[in-house]
Amino acid sequence: MRAMVLKQIVSLAKTNTPLELVELPIPVPGPGELLVKVSVCGVCHTELDEIEGRIVPPKLPIVLGHEIAGRVHQLGEKSSRFQLGDRVGVGWVHSSTGQPDENLSPEFRATGRDVNGGYAEYMTVSENYAYPIPEIFSDVDAAPLLCAGGIGYRALRLTRIRNGDLLGLTGFGASAHLVLQLAKHLFPESRLYVFARDPDQQQFARELGAEWAGATDATPPEKLHAIIDSTPAWKPVVEALRNLRPGGRLVINAIRKEDTDKARLQDLTYHEHLWSEKEIKSVANITHFDLAEFLPIAGKIPLKPEVRVLPLEQANQALTEIRHGGARGARVLRVSVD
Ligand SMILES: [Zn+2]
DSSP: OEEEEEOSOOOTTTOSOOEEEEEOOOOOOOTTEEEEEEEEEEEOHHHHHHHTTSSOOSSSSEEOOOOEEEEEEEEOTTOOSSOTTOEEEEOSEEEOOSSTTGGGSTTOEEBTTTBOOSSBSEEEEEGGGOEEOOTTSOHHHHGGGGTHHHHHHHHHHHHTOOTTOOEEEESOSHHHHHHHHHHHHHOTTOOEEEEOSSHHHHHHHHHTTOSEEEOTTOOOSSOEEEEEEOOSSSHHHHHHHHHEEEEEEEEEOOSOOOSTTGGGGGGOOIIIIITTTOEEEEOOOOOHHHHHHHHHHHHHTTOOOOEEEEEGGGHHHHHHHHHHOOOSSEEEEEOOOO
């Protein structure tokens, strides 16, 4: 099968072709597993963290990719949840304890980090970590829901906002443009404020119904109850803390932060950014409960992901576009056509 693999950790400042197209044998599903024929796989910022070694895959080479939509191609022994040909999605959690806090467990195994993921024609996964995809979504539209959407849903819950509270989103990429639509549905009386460095992303946020959109360091007309940060940088953290009202909560929806602008943390002052019982909460991974709960909600709204599709062989191009940011919505790789 065709696969785009990561053979070694590299700096993306030095190469823009970190992945290589290779032929691999089709994997064999074990007991309780499915062999999934991958239709599409979304491209996530976490892939950049893996390529540059901020999250190190335990062994190389590895097939990246954890926003997978495909069809059940073969059933492993004792697999009974799905039928051949069923459409399924797979996200970042490849297996864990099955408990509500499985995302925090040392047993957590990630798709496309600990086991081969979806930048390939086939992949295997436990049937307990595959999810039916609501019919309303095409494969392409479903892909970004499996990480960007699902982890955004978890981040939104962790804000603990109530209907009518004021919510901010700093960074407006694949995840935030879905969270905005989700928040409008779940909290219809809440006003939404978006901080994005790129004017086109600010405009996109207004089109999707943001009350206000401005630059990362802009001051919104009101202080906010909660802000979700989905950027890899530190400046948005400092600015978000400044824009919270007393008792407000910042939720950082990122697996790793980059060090590029870490010096901005020196701008933190206790009285302006932290005092008044402000809180910071990070989001760590995703559970299968999050995805099983989120996908039907996404189908009911229905969420409308903004997607640019590229062929599997152009995975390096898709990664470069994500790295430079500023683009609307998500990137999805077309792996195979039925
Ligand atoms: Zn992801």
